[in-house]
Amino acid sequence: MFDLIRSNKRRSVALIASFVVLLCAVGAAVGVLVGYGIAGTLFALVFSGATAAVSYWKADAIALRLSRAVPADPEEYRRLHNLVEGLCIASGLPKPGVYIVNDPSPNAFATGRDPKHAAIAVTTGLLEKMNRVELEGVLAHELSHIRNYDILVSTLAVTLVGTIALLTDMAIRMLWWGGARSRRSDDNNSSGPLAIVGIVLIIFAPLIAKAMQAAVSRRRETLADISACQMTRYPPGLISALEKLRDDSTEVRSASTATAHMWIEQPMSGMKGEGKPSRFHRMFDTHPPLEERIELLREL
Amino acid sequence: MTALLIVIGLIALLVIFGIVLYNGLVRRRNTVENAWSQIDVQLKRRIDLIPNLVETVKGYATHEKETLDAVIKARNSAMAAPANPAAQAQADNMLTGALRQLFALSEAYPDLKANQNFLALQEELTATEGRVAYARQFYNDSVLAYNNSLQTFPTLIFAKMMSFTRREFFEAEPAAREVPKVQF
Numbered sequence: 488m489f490d491l492i493r494s495n496k497r498r499s500v501a502l503i504a505s506f507v508v509l510l511c512a513v514g515a516a517v518g519v520l521v522g523y524g525i526a527g528t529l530f531a532l533v534f535s536g537a538t539a540a541v542s543y544w545k546a547d548a549i550a551l552r553l554s555r556a557v558p559a560d561p562e563e564y565r566r567l568h569n570l571v572e573g574l575c576i577a578s579g580l581p582k583p584g585v586y587i588v589n590d591p592s593p594n595a596f597a598t599g600r601d602p603k604h605a606a607i608a609v610t611t612g613l614l615e616k617m618n619r620v621e622l623e624g625v626l627a628h629e630l631s632h633i634r635n636y637d638i639l640v641s642t643l644a645v646t647l648v649g650t651i652a653l654l655t656d657m658a659i660r661m662l663w664w665g666g667a668r669s670r671r672s673d674d675n676n677s678s679g680p681l682a683i684v685g686i687v688l689i690i691f692a693p694l695i696a697k698a699m700q701a702a703v704s705r706r707r708e709t710l711a712d713i714s715a716c717q718m719t720r721y722p723p724g725l726i727s728a729l730e731k732l733r734d735d736s737t738e739v740r741s742a743s744t745a746t747a748h749m750w751i752e753q754p755m756s757g758m759k760g761e762g763k764p765s766r767f768h769r770m771f772d773t774h775p776p777l778e779e780r781i782e783l784l785r786e787l
Numbered sequence: 788m789t790a791l792l793i794v795i796g797l798i799a800l801l802v803i804f805g806i807v808l809y810n811g812l813v814r815r816r817n818t819v820e821n822a823w824s825q826i827d828v829q830l831k832r833r834i835d836l837i838p839n840l841v842e843t844v845k846g847y848a849t850h851e852k853e854t855l856d857a858v859i860k861a862r863n864s865a866m867a868a869p870a871n872p873a874a875q876a877q878a879d880n881m882l883t884g885a886l887r888q889l890f891a892l893s894e895a896y897p898d899l900k901a902n903q904n905f906l907a908l909q910e911e912l913t914a915t916e917g918r919v920a921y922a923r924q925f926y927n928d929s930v931l932a933y934n935n936s937l938q939t940f941p942t943l944i945f946a947k948m949m950s951f952t953r954r955e956f957f958e959a960e961p962a963a964r965e966v967p968k969v970q971f
Contacts, residue, residue, distance in 0.1 A: 565907065569914035576825065577921035579818070579929075720924065 491787075492717065495710040499640060502703045506647045509699070513651055513692045516685035517658040527654060535649035543642040547584070547606045550598035556586035556608040567614065570623050571607065574630050578718050583607050583633060593617065593735055594750045597629035598638060605633045616735065617728055624715060624725030631714035637707045644700045651696040655689045662686070697771060704773040712780055713787070722787045729784070733777040808942050812951050815933040819954055822926035826957070829919040830879075836915060837862045837886075840908045844889060847899035854888050861885040876959070886912065923957050930954045 514528035542549060550556075561568050568585060575582045583597070583605035593613040599605030607629045609622075617625065632638070716722040769776075841855055861882040868878040890909060893900045900906075934953055937946045945951075 565910055566914075569910065569917075573914060573917045573921050576829075576918055577924050579822075579925055 491713050492710065495706060495713065499703060499706050499710070502699060502706060503640070503643060503647075506644065506696070506699050506703075509692065509695060510647055510651055510654075513654055513658075513688060516688045517654060520658065520662060520682060520685045520689070527657060528650070531650045531653040531657065532646075535646050535653055539642050539646040539649065542645075543600055543638065546638050546642075547599040547604060550596065551586055551606060551608065554588050554596070554608060556588045556606075559585040559587045564614075566619070567609065567622070567626075570619070570626050571630075574623070574627055574718060578630060578634055580630060580634055583630070587611060587614075593732060595625050595629050596750045597632040599633060600638060601636065602633050607633075616731060620721065620724035621728035621731065623719060624721070624728045627715035627718045628711050628725060631711040631718060632707070635707065635710060635714060637711065640707060641700075641704060644703045648693075648696040648700050652693045655692050658689050662689075701771045701773055705775045708774050709780070709783065712784060716784060716787055722784050726781055726784045729777055729781050733781070804941075805945065808945050809949065812933075812936060812942060812946065812949075815929070815936055816951060818929045819926070819933050822922070822929045826919065826922040826926055829915060829922045833882075833912065833915045833919065834862055834865055836908065836911055840889070840905075840912065843902065843904045843908060844892070844899065847896050847902065847905075851892055854885070854892055858882075858885040858889055883916075927956050930956050 510528070510532075514525065517527055518525065559567055564585070564587065571585055572582060574580075580602050583599065583602070584607070586606055586608035588594075588608050588610045590610040591612040593610060593616045595607065595609040595613055597605065597607045607626065609625070613625065614622070712725065715725050719725070774780075837858065841858055844851070845855060861878070861884075865875075865878040865882045868874045893905065893909075936942050937951055937953060
C-alpha cells in the first residue's frame with residue numbers, strides 16, 4: 488500500500504514536469520515564429536498564475552458557493568460528524584468544515600487550500616444510499632485529497648494549462664496579424680520545417696495540455712483511493728461504496744464541467760447507455776473508470 | 788583565503804543540516820507523545836458516556852437488572868484498573884462485552900429501540916469505539932514514522948548523540964484478542 492502511494496506521487500511529479508516541458512516547447516515555438524518568446528511566456532505565466540492564485544486562496548468558499556452547499560448541523564448529522572472526527576484522529580488532520588449539498592445523486596467533494604482551511608461536502612443522496620462503513624470510505628477518500636494537497640496540485644495544473652492556452656492564443660493572433668514581420672527578417676529560422684512544427688505545436692498545445700491536466704487529475708484520484716484505504720485500514724468499505732456508485736445512475740444537478748474534477752465520481756459522464764466511450768473521449772476524463780478503481784482496491 | 792571561506796561555508800551547511808534533522812526528530816517524538824495521550828482521552832470519553840446509557844435503559848428495561856449491573860461493574864473496574872496494559876486490556880474487554888450485551892438487549896424492547904436518547908447514545912458509543920481504534924492506529928503510525936527516522940542514515944548519527952530512543956508499538960494484549968462474549 489505504501490509502495491503504491493509512493494509510485495503515485497512519483498508519477499504526479501513526472502506529469503507536472505512534462506507539463507513544464509510542454510510549456511517551454513510552446514514558448515520556444517512562439518519565440519521562433521513570432522519573437523518575444525521569453526517575454527510572452529512570462530506574461531502568460533504571471534497572468535495565469537495570478538488568476539489561479541486567487542481561486543486557490545479562496546478555493547473553499549468558491550467551491551461551496553458554486554455547489555450551493557450548506558453547513559451540516561451537528562445535531563441532525565451526528566453520524567457524519569462522528570465519522571469525520573474519527574478519521575481526523577486517524578490521520579492527525581484538523582477537522583475540516585462539513586457541508587451538505589441537497590441533491591439526490593450520491594457524490595462528495597473536498598476543497599480548501601491546506602488542511603487548516605479545508606471543507607468537505609456530501610450530497611443528501613450519498614447519505615441516504617450509503618451505510619456506515621461505505622460513508623466512512625468516501626469521507627476517507629475526500630480527506631485524503633486534503634491531506635495530499637490535491638487542491639494545490641490541480642491549481643498548478645490549471646495554471647499551466649491556462650498559461651499554455653494564453654500563450655498559444657497570443658501567438659496565433661500575432662501570427663495572423665503580423666505574420667509578415669517574421670517572413671521579412673532573415674536571421675529567424677522562420678521558414679521551413681521548424682516553422683511548421685512550431686505552428687502545429689501552437690495549435691495542438693491547448694488540447695495536449697487539457698489531456699495532461701486530466702491525467703494529473705486521474706492520478707490524484709487513484710492516490711486518494713489508496714490513501715483512504717490506508718487511513719481506514721478497511722478497503723472493503725470504499726470498494727462497496729464505489730460499487731454502489733457504479734450501479735447508481737442519477738446525475739448531479741448542481742455540478743458543471745468547471746467543478747467536475749472535485750467530485751468523487753464523474754458527475755456527468757458520457758457513458759450511460761452508450762457502451763464504452765471512444766478512446767479519445769477517455770483521455771479527458773477527470774476520474775479513472777469506476778471498474779478500474781474497484782479492481783485496484785481489491786488487490787490491496 | 789578562499790579555502791578558509793569554503794571551509795567555513797561547509798561547516799555552516801553542516802550545522803544547518805544538523806539543526807533541521809534534530810528538529811524533525813523532536814517533532815516526530817512529540818507527535819508520538821501526543822498520540823499516546825489521545826488514546827486515553829478517547830477511552831475516558833467512552834467511560835463517561837456509560838452512566839447516561841444505563842439511566843436511559845433503566846427507564847424501559849427495569850427487570851434486566853443483571854445486564855445493567857454487569858455494565859456498571861465493568862465500568863467501575865475499568866476506571867479503577869491499574870496502569871499496566873494487561874489489566875487495562877482485560878477491563879476494556881469486559882466493558883466491551885457488557886456493552887454489547889446491553890445493545891443486544893434493546894432488540895427485545897422496541898420502545899427502547901425507538902427512543903431518541905438511546906439511539907443517540909448508541910451512535911455516540913459506536914463512534915467512540917471507532918475513535919479509540921483510530922487513536923491507537925495513529926499512535927502506531929506516529930511510532931513508525933519516528934522509528935523510521937531514528938534508524939535511517941543521516942538522522943541515525945544524531946539519534947544516538949542526543950539520546951532519542953526507539954518507541955514501542957501499541958499491541959493488543961492476549962486478553963484483548965479474545966472476542967467478547969454476547970449471551971442471549
